[in-house]
Amino acid sequence: MASHFLEIFGFSLLVFVSFVSGGPADDVSFDQNYFSLWGLNHITRVDNDKEVQLLLDQYSGGAGFRSISEYGSGKFGIRMKLPDANSTSGIIICFYLTSAPDSSNPGNHDELDFEFAGGGLQTNIFAGDSGSREERYQLWFDPRKDFHLYEILWNPYMVVFYVDKIPVRVYKNYTDKGVNYISNPMHTEASVWTGDWAGTVDWKQGPFVSSYRRFGIHGCKSQNTSMNQECLSPNLHWNLQKDLTPHEQKMHQIFREKHVVYDYCLDKERQQNHPECQLPRN
Secondary structure (H helix, E strand, C coil): CHHHHHHHHHHHHHHHHHHHCCCCCCCCCHHHHEEEEECHHHEEEECCCCEEEEEECCCCCCEEEEECCEEEEEEEEEEEECCCCCCCCCEEEEEEEECCCECCECCCEEEEEEEEECCEEEEEEEEEECCCCCEEECCCCCCCCCCEEEEEEECCCEEEEEECCEEEEEEECCHHHCCCCCCCCEEEEEEEEECHHHCCCCHHHCCEEEEEECCCCEEEEECCCCCCHHHHCCCCHHHCCCCCCHHHHHHHHHHHHHHEEEEHHHCHHHHCCCHHHHCCCC
């Protein structure tokens, strides 16, 4: 599959390869932007704190870390490598942005997820609600064999999920048409844990170690629990993008045609609860 995908993208994909790993500004130490959140005895730092490994075994609930700051917009990314195991059934490995829970309704909050569940990648979006906007993908590479870049662009106009600079999902701001959109500051988190809904864990395959690199953050810091107007400013370069570029649109179209295995907007039971499914999506 990998050779076929490279053939499709040809030179256009090769142009992006030099940008995937990130520049020196992204390869900062973990402590500059993050701190360990839970499972502290299952978090290991390597390469002068330029890499963090999260370990999951049958004696722990996993581990996680989060950003120091809350943000009101930006482009957030991390390089991630999954455990090198024959099976990761039952294991959830995440990188996501999330807001503080709504105290009056804890199930409703804002969240943008990259989530490997049982080895397969899915994304989900919560926009002041309980989510249920899942998409699942068949990637063109094995995420266990090397680090790959997972990014989320979030600005006043849209949310875009990128894998190795290829836009795999777009969610537009259609609040003027009655569609929910992100409205609260969020922070980034990464974690590994288990969930029955993702299958049964084969502990003989463990321990399971997920690895993370690239701890630079390009975002507008929010100093309080409400959205800073400064974070919506067109002076921030990530807020200038209102749509995909023509080149990104082509890559997005090819990806969607070949690699989407589940789309909530094509699920008749789900789509009726999400008005955005009736609107243009890219």
